[in-house]
């Protein structure tokens with residue numbers, strides 16, 4: 433007769449690990465937009481839907497994180513100012529200092545999303561994930577992209593694998609470093625790209641990584657929002673055939689601290705513009721030579737004798753990112769060698 437088997441000892445179910453707490457900071461944009469009909473995919477009002485509604489409409493978020501929301505602004509991103517950047521960075525810095533917060537998601541209009549992301553990458557001191565996300569279609573549209581993008585961004589912010597990778601941008605299933613990414617296409621939902629490729633992908637709430645950022649950011653940055661009260665005036669002039677010096681002269685008269693020249697090709701500068709920039713350089717204005725071409729990078733002392741003129745080159749940063757790095761760097765130094773070191777390192 434077989435001996436009866438002892439009844440298995442009851443196994444106490446291991447308590448499920450607590451989901452990470454991710455704070456969604458909402459700033460507006462199309463991801464909070466509303467159109468008149470489901471056919472309105474490009475005609476709509478941005479910055480209409482409050483953060484509570486965005487989160488309630490996406491119960492799937494509860495499977496990847498404990499999510500709380502906060503409305504920081506409700507604006508279209510083309511209307512962001514330096515003051516908005518400073519206010520947002522201070523709020524993000526305060527939140528990442530809280531031990532009960534594991535990650536931050538920022539919903540943002542796509543038009544200047546890359547600028548805000550890069551600014552935060554430079555000045556927020558943390559290893560915790562900070563992820564920016566937007567959408568190209570309002571939530572009222574057929575095939576709206578915001579909900580899946582938001583779920584992806586919260587998943588990235590909640591993932592331990594995102595720790596220490598700096599500020600990220602999650603759009604259309606891709607994960608980019610905010611340092612590299614730019615809006616390259618309008619209208620299409622695959623609007624964002626990085627000249628050196630995305631870092632990874634987020635699919636069904638799981639992240640897949642293929643590379644990591646090499647440039648200095650967040651906790652390895654020498655800059656801190658705690659030490660920045662205001663940003664100095666730094667503006668961009670765009671170059672093209674037949675370009676006059678009108679814009680440069682006006683910026684000089686307005687007293688800007690630095691001019692980012694969005695040059696043609698390898699940051700080339702028209703012969704009649706060079707002396708105008710050097711006049712301003714002589715008065716202490718910092719000149720940063722960048723390029724209007726997405727991809728590639730500006731070589732020092734190619735096209736123009738940067739050493740002789742005391743100009744700085746923007747490396748591979750697009751003009752709008754070069755503006756931000758110049759402004760942040762100018763809060764610490766006006767020395768052009770130091771500024772150039774900063775452009776190589778960030």
Ligand SMILES: NC(=O)C[C@H](N)C(=O)O
Nearest residue numbers: 461462508509541542543
């Ligand atoms: N797709 C968008 O979000 C565009 C909008 N104009 C914004 O940047 O706020």
